[in-house]
Amino acid sequence: MSREEHDIVLELLPAYALDALDEEEKGRVERHLRVCPRCQAELRLLKETAHLLAYTVPLYDPPFHLRERIRLLVATGRPSHDVSPRGGLKGVVRTAVWARPTPLTALVLILSLITLGLFSWNIHLKGELASLRDETVDAHELGEVMLEYVESPDNYELHPIQATDASFPAHGIILSDRLRRRMILLAKGLPRLENDEAAYMVWIQDERGHAIPIRAFHCDEQGRAVLLFTLPKEPQDIVEIGVSIAQGNPPMTPVRPVLDGKLR
Amino acid sequence: MPTRDVQTLSDQELLQRVAQGDEDALVALYDRYGRLVYSLAYKILQDHQLAEEVTQDVFTNVWRAAASFDPKKSRFTTWLTSIARNRAIDLLRRRRARGLTGGRETELNTAITRADERLSPEHHLQALAVREALEQLPPAQREVLELAYFGGLTQREIAEHLGIPLGTVKTRVRLGMLKLKELLSPHGPPGNGRSGQKETNALEEQSKVRKKGV
Ligand SMILES: [Zn+2]
Numbered sequence: 001m002s003r004e005e006h007d008i009v010l011e012l013l014p015a016y017a018l019d020a021l022d023e024e025e026k027g028r029v030e031r032h033l034r035v036c037p038r039c040q041a042e043l044r045l046l047k048e049t050a051h052l053l054a055y056t057v058p059l060y061d062p063p064f065h066l067r068e069r070i071r072l073l074v075a076t077g078r079p080s081h082d083v084s085p086r087g088g089l090k091g092v093v094r095t096a097v098w099a100r101p102t103p104l105t106a107l108v109l110i111l112s113l114i115t116l117g118l119f120s121w122n123i124h125l126k127g128e129l130a131s132l133r134d135e136t137v138d139a140h141e142l143g144e145v146m147l148e149y150v151e152s153p154d155n156y157e158l159h160p161i162q163a164t165d166a167s168f169p170a171h172g173i174i175l176s177d178r179l180r181r182r183m184i185l186l187a188k189g190l191p192r193l194e195n196d197e198a199a200y201m202v203w204i205q206d207e208r209g210h211a212i213p214i215r216a217f218h219c220d221e222q223g224r225a226v227l228l229f230t231l232p233k234e235p236q237d238i239v240e241i242g243v244s245i246a247q248g249n250p251p252m253t254p255v256r257p258v259l260d261g262k263l264r
Numbered sequence: 265m266p267t268r269d270v271q272t273l274s275d276q277e278l279l280q281r282v283a284q285g286d287e288d289a290l291v292a293l294y295d296r297y298g299r300l301v302y303s304l305a306y307k308i309l310q311d312h313q314l315a316e317e318v319t320q321d322v323f324t325n326v327w328r329a330a331a332s333f334d335p336k337k338s339r340f341t342t343w344l345t346s347i348a349r350n351r352a353i354d355l356l357r358r359r360r361a362r363g364l365t366g367g368r369e370t371e372l373n374t375a376i377t378r379a380d381e382r383l384s385p386e387h388h389l390q391a392l393a394v395r396e397a398l399e400q401l402p403p404a405q406r407e408v409l410e411l412a413y414f415g416g417l418t419q420r421e422i423a424e425h426l427g428i429p430l431g432t433v434k435t436r437v438r439l440g441m442l443k444l445k446e447l448l449s450p451h452g453p454p455g456n457g458r459s460g461q462k463e464t465n466a467l468e469e470q471s472k473v474r475k476k477g478v
Contacts, residue, residue: 014441019411049445054345055391062302074327
């Protein structure tokens with residue numbers, strides 16, 4: 001290694017540690033780093049310094065369901081170890097046998113729900129629980145997904161979801177993005193929450209039969225909800241999706257199923 | 265397995281347990297750092313859906329990579345925040361390339377619980393030290409460091425963004441980083457000898473001269 005090269009790279013290291021170099025300069029630094037222990041040591045300190053900047057950000061609480069979801073995700077990654085609550089989605093969402101709607105009904109349904117969504121997706125759904133913070137439906141993101149869906153429908157899959165019980169008229173649709181791990185749930189006719197019931201909760205079930213909580217939500221006065229959420233798994237790994245009513249704070253204890261739909 | 269409460273274990277001990285497949289240890293790390301990771305991702309992306317996605321990826325990544333983490337090469341928190349920052353910046357750059365930008369903070373602030381008041385003492389002290397150190401930097405140096413770290417901009421992009429010469433940006437980044445490094449590690453680089461220290465001081469002198477000049 002040349003003395004000159006060492007000096008040049010040493011000058012570039014602070015910017016390299018901040019990830020602020022162009023590709024060409026980055027390559028130069030990386031080539032020199034392989035052969036220079038002094039620059040490696042200096043970089044370690046500079047990186048520590050750079051990442052201390054993370055400590056200056058204003059802090060926010062992550063949504064409460066994320067903790068449990070991460071636990072389930074890593075646990076379900078290992079075979080022969082059933083950690084799902086009550087052995088899969090059936091424990092939280094009773095599976096009902098329903099005739100599959102024709103594409104036409106699905107289309108009518110989504111059009112009506114999109115219209116509903118246009119009016120309601122910017123509604124800040126007020127909940128009784130202070131800890132439930134996933135309630136602002138993000139109009140920008142939702143609008144973006146809808147536009148993408150209109151422009152390239154092939155990138156999306158549509159699945160109807162049905163009430164698990166004929167005593168209430170709930171139904172809805174799932175719009176699943178094939179390219180990104182996200183889905184939109186549009187639902188109407190959700191039954192009212194009773195006294196000790198805290199929120200609705202979306203669950204997914206993977207191929208192994210593990211139920212994973214996605215997020216809790218509330219509906220509006222008419223039992224309607226529009227929800228955009230990130231998936232913990234690739235969409236093709238999800239077999240079933242359901243909505244249940246949950247108790248507790250955070251509302252993680254399912255008490256009765258409401259909606260259910262097969263994705264595979 | 266010894267039933268010592270996971271809360272009392274050090275980060276390093278928890279990480280060893282994570283490497284052996286202990287979910288409780290991972291959740292304990294999440295309890296310690298989940299908020300920091302989530303908030304960092306939120307700061308970068310200004311979007312709580314994406315911050316959630318990043319946080320999930322970071323901790324599943326920790327789960328998979330725990331065995332390969334080498335404490336001799338890096339501090340755990342540096343490793344963790346670098347995974348979080350890089351993942352969030354990746355997403356940000358991809359969104360930028362598609363013409364999407366953030367900027368929904370005002371809307372979301374009302375929906376998100378501010379959590380500053382419930383910091384752990386270590387986190388509080390660390391945050392305080394870093395904020396104090398940043399305050400000692402000239403605002404222009406601080407600005408370029410933040411644009412690079414949170415905005416994911418290269419020095420060239422920062423120059424365009426601020427409408428100033430690239431050379432000026434490079435100088436500010438270098439001086440700002442070296443000053444910050446010195447302020448946050450008072451004993452200097454261990455075993456890295458005098459040359460590093462001398463360089464820092466020399467640069468500082470230049471910086472002082474320039475500041476007086478302005
Ligand atoms: Zn070198």
